[in-house]
Amino acid sequence: MGSPQSGGGAPLFDEARGTINPAIYADPEIYELELDRIFARSWLVVAHESHIPNPGDFLASYMAEDPVIVVRQKDGGVKVHLNQCRHRGMKLCRTDAGRARGFICSYHGWAYSLDGDLVNVPLEELSFRNIDKAQWGLRTARVDTYKGLIFATWNEAAPALGEYLGDITHYLDGILDRSPGGTEAIGGIVKWVIPCNWKFAAEQFCSDMYHGIFSHSSPQMVVAAMTDAPAQDPTELTSRQFRARRGGHGTGFFVSPTQWPYRIGHSGEWVPGFNPDASLARSVAHIGERRAQMSYQHITLFPNFSIYAGVDTARIWHPRGPGEIEVWAFGLVDKTATPEEREQARLATLRTFSPAGTWEQDDGENWVEIQRVLRGRVARQTPLNAQMGQGAGPADDPDFPGALSTAYAEEAARGFYAHWQRMLTDADGFVASREAYRNAAE
């Protein structure tokens, strides 16, 4: 497959018409191209710094389908190694996390240091007389961090992480840096499998406030009844959606000081001693009133990392073939949070956005059923509508720079798919290069 045509000859994504060719969610050839041209060329989130606080702490993670070891170095830095012994390719680290002085392969005993050097080969003097161990260290990715998130890429030509993230950082900072000291991960990573294409999840968190009204009506009805909260029409709140100037990132949110009441309501209980007003005031002092009021914010950093800040759940959507993902979800909490705030945040995130969460259960249902329908040949050739918000014109807001619309739009989704298509059809890798990022907007 060398051209962006598939599934009956329609373009994969047609921005002007606002149509998606559903083959992009099901075609195995497109998936293989995604691994090459999107995942191997992008900066991918692999862990949070607080998952590996001490030298030798490691987390076995993934960059798309490639297993990697994310390991804290003796000098405090982080390295990300391909989790593959250089001898016969055995998985080097076979646990999920832990603390190590190095990594020894269970097959023939080749041993590597924390920084990935091959340091011992059994029977080296007898049988590996010509080996140059310096040439046989682990394959190591480029690594950078942004406010606690650890990113890695295999792409030597990729721009610096800051350039890659570009103008979405103003909105990302509203989550990661809304109080002094920033955020850290709550302990534990929830992992589960959803038989659906990765783009359903990534695009929804990029752009889709719309589905919340209907998909997630059940917890909202119950909480409204339990708390005697007045019914609020979400379309009457000020809302914003942002499409990154380039890079396929996107976010959307309401501007409303109601995020903590939402977390408390959907936790099913108010943790004794927790003062939501104080938490909000801390954010207002740190990032200003309107950014502190960003509520129910969804955000995707292209291609496969998302946060829903309504309850501060962060997740990596690891692709597992065209029709399956592993979701790896962890919670974020302000480092300056009181113990009561931390507990309220923990309960809110695990009771709403995890496999048993009162919101997330229904997302799993939607994506699974779409993917099943796409087994159909005709279904894979029937265009899908992504026109929401077309022609509405931009919204201007002094506190929220960049390309804005209301949250009930698919402008950010169109940005996601437009960038996805540019990368997918780019054989030589220019779109993902630092030269391309220094050019004008896409």
Add this chain to the structure above:
Amino acid sequence: MLQSKGPIDVLQISRRQPRDVQQDIEQFLFYEAALLNDRLFDEWYELLADDLHYYAPLRTTRASREQGLEFSGPGDLAYFDDTKASIALRVKRLKTSSAWAEEPPSRTRRFLTNIRIEHGDDPGEFHVSSAFLLYRNRAERQTDIFAGERLDGLRRCAGAGGYQIFARTVLMDQSTLSANNISFFF
């Protein structure tokens, strides 16, 4: 007696209970499982004690020397970490007719076996360990099987079931959950 397994208290392996206690508690657990299989959530909710802690920690694959870190701890994320109040929210949600993960409803079957019982600290309280197999089938062909150990705290009481559940800890025999969601109660 309970003994700690990392952050989790499990039953010590010891003598067996007299037949009448064993049978009484087993019958209660089978009654409870039947209520959940048949989606009689209000009747099930009546079996929960006001001080309920309903908990299912995460589990990770760890080296033998780090087995104490296998389960997530009290301040960490979990599949469930619920009280009676938050279970009430979950039950009400299931009855809205727009809880799409259970609308239309799944078919579930709970198998409980290997039931071991120890007396608790207070008279009338029991710690019960069981092995569970939970089968879920939904829509056309979706089938999921969940296996693990359940640790229940039961308190004898007057009323329909004869016991109330004041603690439930579900230890999943999986690290990466091989299902798209958990839309039911263990």
